[in-house]
Amino acid sequence: MAAEPAKVDPMYQFTIEPLFGSANWEIAGFNIAFTNSAMWMLITTVVLGIFVWGGMKRELVPGRWQMAVETFTGFVENMLEANIGKAGRKYVPYVFSLFMFILFANILGLLPLGIVGLHPFTFTSHFTITGVLAAISFSIVLIVGFWKHGFHFFSLFVPHGTPLPMIPAIFLIELVSFAVRPFSLALRLFVAMMAGHVLLEVLSSFVIDGTNAGAHFGLLVGLPSFLLMIGICALEILVAGIQAYVFALLTSLYINDAENLH
């Protein structure tokens, strides 16, 4: 970051701005102003709705759009059946929604719309959003676990065949590891998205400062940085997909722990 007029702050892209001001948006003391984060969540939902709606024509020989939607639904169904078994089918709506929402959110945040003036906002790069998604997944795990097994659910923390003296220690360790799961889910997605965007912003600051410093610096510093940005964008698209997949996969694994108590 240069101490010159064009100082690029890589963290500025994550600021949440109330789009219509935050003066009159209050319910019971809570501020519910419509922020840029909320707007992008709305855009993601609309795009996801259009995508799924386009695949609902129920053609016997599916066209390309329906094939794409069926690929995603089949993928989520296979993943749930492989990880949970037959009982996994009832979670397909939730895990499909979760996976597609996170995937579309991550990818929409990478769109190069800045050229036309609309700067996308990756709302999954905030721990509040990913924390709520992880909390929803984890509460499904807890509710299913306790509804289906009652207090027998705690046998999840004592693996079969543990020697008696070790049971207290193993129970505590497994309990802590279980309690950390929602945090790790939320943290993984949040840090992956934030780190990717910070990296892109820092590289773009190299391009800007290099070009501002003259033509020779622009070619020496700006051009390699720009080429690196293109490569990192490709990596970010891959990471967007992988992080959405990992979130859904780990959710299905945790639900398997609740359903089947290994």
Place this chain on the structure above:
Amino acid sequence: MDVEAAKLVGAGLAAIGAGMAAIGVGNVFGSFLESALRNPGAADGQQGRLFIGFAAAELLGLLAFVVAMILIFVA
């Protein structure tokens, strides 16, 4: 050394953790590729576990990034 400088040095040292994350992730994918070339038929069935392993290794490395962020912006 004043507190602000010490914080930034600490945040810079957290980048070592990021390098170790690179080693860990490379280890996961390297082992997968090595064994997939020995037994290609069994490779496709294990892809799910590959990504679980990648996510776990990446998360623990990204914790170093979290420490750096806490040092710069919070503490």
